[in-house]
Amino acid sequence: MTEATLDERLTGRSLPRRLLSRPELGSVVGAVAVFLFFSLAADAFLQPSSLGTVLYASSTIGIMAVPVALLMIGGEFDLSAGVMVTTSALCSSMFSYQMTANVWVGVGVSLLVTLAVGFFNGFVLTRTRLPSFIITLGTFLMLTGLNLGCTKLISGTVATKSISDMQGFDSARAVFASHLTIGSVDLQVTILWWLGLVAVATWVLLRTRAGNWVFAVGGSADAARAVGVPVARTKIGLYTAVALCAWISGQHLLLSFDVVQSGEGVGNELLYIIAAVIGGCLMTGGYGSAIGAAVGAFIFGMTSKGIVYAQWNPDWFKFFLGAMLLLATLLNHWVRKRAEAAT
Amino acid sequence: MTAPLVELTDVSKFYGNIKALEGVSLEVRGGEITCVLGDNGAGKSTLIKIVAGLHQHDGGSYRVEGEEVRHNSPREALDRGIATVYQDLAVVPLMPVWRNFFLGSEPRRGRGPFKRLDVRTMRETTRAELLRMGIDLRDVDQPIGTLSGGERQCVAIARAVYFGAKVLVLDEPTAALGVKQSGVVLKYVAAARDAGLGVVLITHNPHHAYLVGDRFVLLKRGAMAGSHTRSQITLDELTRQMAGGSELEQLSHELSRPGVAADGLGPRNA
Numbered sequence: 001m002t003e004a005t006l007d008e009r010l011t012g013r014s015l016p017r018r019l020l021s022r023p024e025l026g027s028v029v030g031a032v033a034v035f036l037f038f039s040l041a042a043d044a045f046l047q048p049s050s051l052g053t054v055l056y057a058s059s060t061i062g063i064m065a066v067p068v069a070l071l072m073i074g075g076e077f078d079l080s081a082g083v084m085v086t087t088s089a090l091c092s093s094m095f096s097y098q099m100t101a102n103v104w105v106g107v108g109v110s111l112l113v114t115l116a117v118g119f120f121n122g123f124v125l126t127r128t129r130l131p132s133f134i135i136t137l138g139t140f141l142m143l144t145g146l147n148l149g150c151t152k153l154i155s156g157t158v159a160t161k162s163i164s165d166m167q168g169f170d171s172a173r174a175v176f177a178s179h180l181t182i183g184s185v186d187l188q189v190t191i192l193w194w195l196g197l198v199a200v201a202t203w204v205l206l207r208t209r210a211g212n213w214v215f216a217v218g219g220s221a222d223a224a225r226a227v228g229v230p231v232a233r234t235k236i237g238l239y240t241a242v243a244l245c246a247w248i249s250g251q252h253l254l255l256s257f258d259v260v261q262s263g264e265g266v267g268n269e270l271l272y273i274i275a276a277v278i279g280g281c282l283m284t285g286g287y288g289s290a291i292g293a294a295v296g297a298f299i300f301g302m303t304s305k306g307i308v309y310a311q312w313n314p315d316w317f318k319f320f321l322g323a324m325l326l327l328a329t330l331l332n333h334w335v336r337k338r339a340e341a342a343t
Numbered sequence: 344m345t346a347p348l349v350e351l352t353d354v355s356k357f358y359g360n361i362k363a364l365e366g367v368s369l370e371v372r373g374g375e376i377t378c379v380l381g382d383n384g385a386g387k388s389t390l391i392k393i394v395a396g397l398h399q400h401d402g403g404s405y406r407v408e409g410e411e412v413r414h415n416s417p418r419e420a421l422d423r424g425i426a427t428v429y430q431d432l433a434v435v436p437l438m439p440v441w442r443n444f445f446l447g448s449e450p451r452r453g454r455g456p457f458k459r460l461d462v463r464t465m466r467e468t469t470r471a472e473l474l475r476m477g478i479d480l481r482d483v484d485q486p487i488g489t490l491s492g493g494e495r496q497c498v499a500i501a502r503a504v505y506f507g508a509k510v511l512v513l514d515e516p517t518a519a520l521g522v523k524q525s526g527v528v529l530k531y532v533a534a535a536r537d538a539g540l541g542v543v544l545i546t547h548n549p550h551h552a553y554l555v556g557d558r559f560v561l562l563k564r565g566a567m568a569g570s571h572t573r574s575q576i577t578l579d580e581l582t583r584q585m586a587g588g589s590e591l592e593q594l595s596h597e598l599s600r601p602g603v604a605a606d607g608l609g610p611r612n613a
Contacts, residue, residue, distance in 0.1 A: 207459045209449045216446055219435035226395070226429060227447035228418040286437045 023280030023288050026331040027295040030278065030324060034299050038306035045309045052186040058301025059194035062294050063249050064268070065275035066197045067242040069293035070205065072276050074238045075218035075285025076132040078121060080139035081242055082268030087143050088114040088250025089260040090151055093160040103168035103255075111247050117143070118243025122236030144266060151262035164258040176248070177256035190252055194294070197245065201290035214238065219286025274321060275300055278328040299324060346409030347372045348510050348541040349394065349425065355402035356389050363389040366403070367567050369560050371510055371541040376532065378552035379545045380585050381562035387545050390562070391514050394543065395427035396420030421447075424509035428499040430518060436488030440480060441469040443487045444502050472501045476531055493524030500531050504538065511535055512543045517551050529555055549582045561585065 038045045064081055071078055091113045096106030117139065125135050148158065155161060163169060179188045205211035213234045216224035225231050254260050277283065278299055279292025303320050307313075347370040356364040364386045371377045381387045392398040393405065396414030405412055407423050414420045417427070434443045442465075450461045469483045476497050487495060496516050503511050513532065517525040533555050536542050546552050552559060559576060561569040561584055569584055 203459075207462065209451060209458075209460060212442055212446060212449055212460065215438050215442070216435050219437045223429075223435050224446065226397070226417055226427065228416075228421050229447045286435065 023332070024292040024295060025280070026328050027279045027292045027299065029331075030328060031295050031299050031302070034302050034306070034324075038302060038310065042306055042310035045306055048183060048185045050305065050309060052188070054298075054301045054305045055191050056188045056301075057305050058298045059188065059190040060249070060252070061268075061271050061275055061300050062194040062297030063190060063197060063245055063252075064242075064272045065279070065293040065297045066194075066201045066290050067238070067245045068269075068272040069276035069279060069281050069288055069290055070201055070214060071238045071242055072273070072281040072283070073205070073218045073285060073288040074214045074235060075221065076125065076235060076238065077136060077273065078239065078242050079133065079136040079269050080117070080121065080143055081136075081246060081272055082265040082270075083140055083143040083147060084114060084117055084243060084246040084265075085250045085253060085268065086147050086260065086262065086265035087117065088247045089254040090147055090160060090262060092251060093163055093254050093260055094151070094154055096163055096166055097161050098154060100166075103163060103166050103172045105168075106163075107172055107251055110250065111244075114243045114247040114250065115240055116243075118239040118241075118246070119236060121242075122239030125239070126232035126235055140269065144263075147262045147265075158262050160254075160260045160262075162258040163254075169255070172251070173255040176251040176254075193248055193252075194297075197248075198290050198294045205290055210234070210237070215286060217285075271300065274325050277332070278324055280328075280332055282332060283329075296328075346406065348408060349543070350406040350409075351390075351394070351400075351403065352406075353403035354390075354393065354400045354405060356386075356393060356398065357401050362565050364393075364400075364565050367560070367562065368403075368570065369543075370558070371543055373509070373539050373541050374536055375557040376536050376542040376544055376555050377558040377560065378556035379543060379560050379562060380547060380549060380552055380581070381568075382547060382585075384564070385562040386565040387547075387562060388514070389565075391427065391512055391543075391545055394420070394425060394512050396425070421506075421508075424507065425512065426503035426506065426508035426510070427512040428496065428503060428514065428516065430515045434487045434495055434499060437486050439484045440473075440487050440490070440498065441466045441483040444469040444472070444498065444505075448506055468505070472505050473498065476501050476534075477527075491524065492520050493527050496520075496528050497531055500528075500535060504535055504540065508540060510541045510543065512545070514545050515547070516544070517546065517548060525551060547585070549578065549585045553578045553581055 044050055064085065068078060068081055088110050092103070092106035092110035094106075095101065095109045096103050099105070121132075121136055121139055124130075125132050128135070151158060151160060175189070177189065179186055181187070205214060213224065213229045216229050217231045217234045221231050253264070275296035276288065276293045277296070279289065279294070279296035281288030281293065300321070303324070304314075304317055307317050307320070349369075349371040351367060351369045353366045353368060354364060355362070355366060367386070367390060369377060369379065369390075379387055379390060389398065393400050396417045396419050399413055399415070407425070412423065414423075420427070435446065438446070445465050445468075450464055451458050452461045453459050466483050470480060473480055473483075478494055478497055478501075487498065490498065500511065500513070500516075511532075516528050516532065520528060529551060532542060532544060536555070544552065544556065557573050559569070559571045559573075559581060560567065571581075
């Protein structure tokens, strides 16, 4: 009796239900809606040149949204991610300028410093077991202060000196801030970085042991620890990944503008988190995807530029973003309820 | 006679100045089930955590196959063949069944930076191993949180058996289950025993314990209140000791209704 009735209750999952259980679903539906909306509202939105602009805006957020999404799947936040980008840019700029070194040397030093900040976040978190919200809020404030303080101390102003005439600048710019024109579409190299990162992150998340561990430490750290997953190492690794991407993002910031304003980056950490949440990451961890976060960043890009093309007051942008966030979270909540529903 | 797979002798554990466990001894042999019985707060969880490697003992000795050990992490205990299935910590609910099955010991293929999960083997092995335990999952991709409590326990047990555990430590596997589901789980516990594993079954249900157990260790307030082999004790005696023996008589006295219990009948306000 048991076998037969069990089988009847276990109905196969149809294609729509499979799709429904994907974390990206909400963001893809949202992206299509936003795209259609601005296609109708703004004539300039569908022009090929706009595509480049939208993708560029998406990529600047997207490069950071990917590791932030991974970190959220791993059950933690990083509020210092926004200013860490600025720290990274300031670091390479000032090191190269003050030491009159090749720009690449500054870029390398910046990599080490940024990774150290990420490691610090992860190390303190795993040692103290305090909420990541508090720890990274602390790092956020400290970095904000350090950015302003050190820049004023060294440069005398709130911005760094231009490094555009220094050795290695052109080759560094080619890697981090070049652009490519195809027809009338101007594509920034950050788009490549972004797509590459999404691909690597998705592969790591779904097809490697490390990815399995990320889901596990976010879903239930105690269960993961009990079966032998190195929880601390996984979390520290995630914070280091955020730092690595902050470095990429920071080098782009520096090399596309020559100078860096030391007060930049504050508030961006929330944009990364918003992109990840719209993309289906749960605030509580254990669920989400890198592709979702990329779509979330794309929604961000479309909305921020679409409002300009529609010639509206940009003040409305934040309203749209907020509404999108609420809708996405409601949808994700509903999806998780279904996924967790025990018989 | 060979040394027991796991042998604890006079083990004690202190949390600060609180005595969590004192002078507890226990042995587990291959093909046998040792039941640890005790009420809430008797020290069952502390004992299980020491065996599993989550905590270290402060006194006494802990031997695995005759060799004195001190596990610093669950990983070390696992490497010695001691697998623990926790009541609620066994799995990550949002992850698919096959990912849970291999969590922490994922098989990989490829080399260098391209080392990746052997997804096909993982899926097929999970399905086959569960089928062997009588769980026929159409979809090993469903989140493990959607399985019933008994099925989840069985997945955890199947996982431990598959990974070559010599000793299986089960923390209250039947506590949250109905009668029928408990029966299913106990059947797999017995199956693991028949496969030659040593089993430590932690429970506060003497009926479940007596169904499968070979040895019984009773804990009370962190100390050992009794240790018996199956031939030395009856179910009634086990239940009585477990329920507190003299304490139960006292309780029954306190709860007895004056007038009714005393003479059996008669009006209360006579």
